[in-house]
Amino acid sequence: MRQIVLDTETTGLNPRSGDRIIEIGCVELINRRLTGNNFHYYINPERDSDPGALAVHGLTTEFLSDKPKFADIAAELCEYLRDAEIIIHNAPFDVGFLDAELEKLGLPKFDQHVRSITDTLLQAKELHPGKRNSLDALCERYGVSNAHRTLHGALLDSELLAEVYLVMTRGQDSLGMDLHVDLPADGSGDNQAVLAEIMVLQPSADELEAHQAMLQALNKESKGACLWLKTESN
Numbered sequence: 001m002r003q004i005v006l007d008t009e010t011t012g013l014n015p016r017s018g019d020r021i022i023e024i025g026c027v028e029l030i031n032r033r034l035t036g037n038n039f040h041y042y043i044n045p046e047r048d049s050d051p052g053a054l055a056v057h058g059l060t061t062e063f064l065s066d067k068p069k070f071a072d073i074a075a076e077l078c079e080y081l082r083d084a085e086i087i088i089h090n091a092p093f094d095v096g097f098l099d100a101e102l103e104k105l106g107l108p109k110f111d112q113h114v115r116s117i118t119d120t121l122l123q124a125k126e127l128h129p130g131k132r133n134s135l136d137a138l139c140e141r142y143g144v145s146n147a148h149r150t151l152h153g154a155l156l157d158s159e160l161l162a163e164v165y166l167v168m169t170r171g172q173d174s175l176g177m178d179l180h181v182d183l184p185a186d187g188s189g190d191n192q193a194v195l196a197e198i199m200v201l202q203p204s205a206d207e208l209e210a211h212q213a214m215l216q217a218l219n220k221e222s223k224g225a226c227l228w229l230k231t232e233s234n
Contacts, residue, residue: 012050017098020045025155091119
């Protein structure tokens, strides 16, 4: 299973008013393992960032002036993302900007290039209703260190989100999700869930006798209402 954790930085909040992507960072997971095959570009947006956005990402117009334009990296990006599950925190924001950039180039919308899109913000809200579910809040909740994060950066945020996602979804697929099993790096091979071996210990005669004595005492205290005795008699 190939998954890509993706994040962008932008000149502002609204692609419809002309805001553009200035950084894109992607982290690859295969069979829930980080591969190191990441994708990262700073992008020349051909415009200034809004003051509020600049305070968040710190990427100045001067710094971005000699970077490639989105058109220069679009084909490479689409090929990198092709047929993968894309994991994004607050997906409508990033997808809206990606759709706008692709539309400028006459290319299909973002979801046409990928297998599916997973929004970790929606997942977090379902798991933690009524609580703060920003990336920083999730890092704190799940014990993912973000002490080195002073400004937002697309690649750094993707790396943090990948760690949060793996912790947040641990146990969804099987009892053995966290077992270290060597699988092919290209995602080929058996993708069956690896189940942990469960050891069942049978009680001794003395333990069974003590168990029955405890149940009889509970039954006496509850005036015959011990559910365990009723269950065992059925």
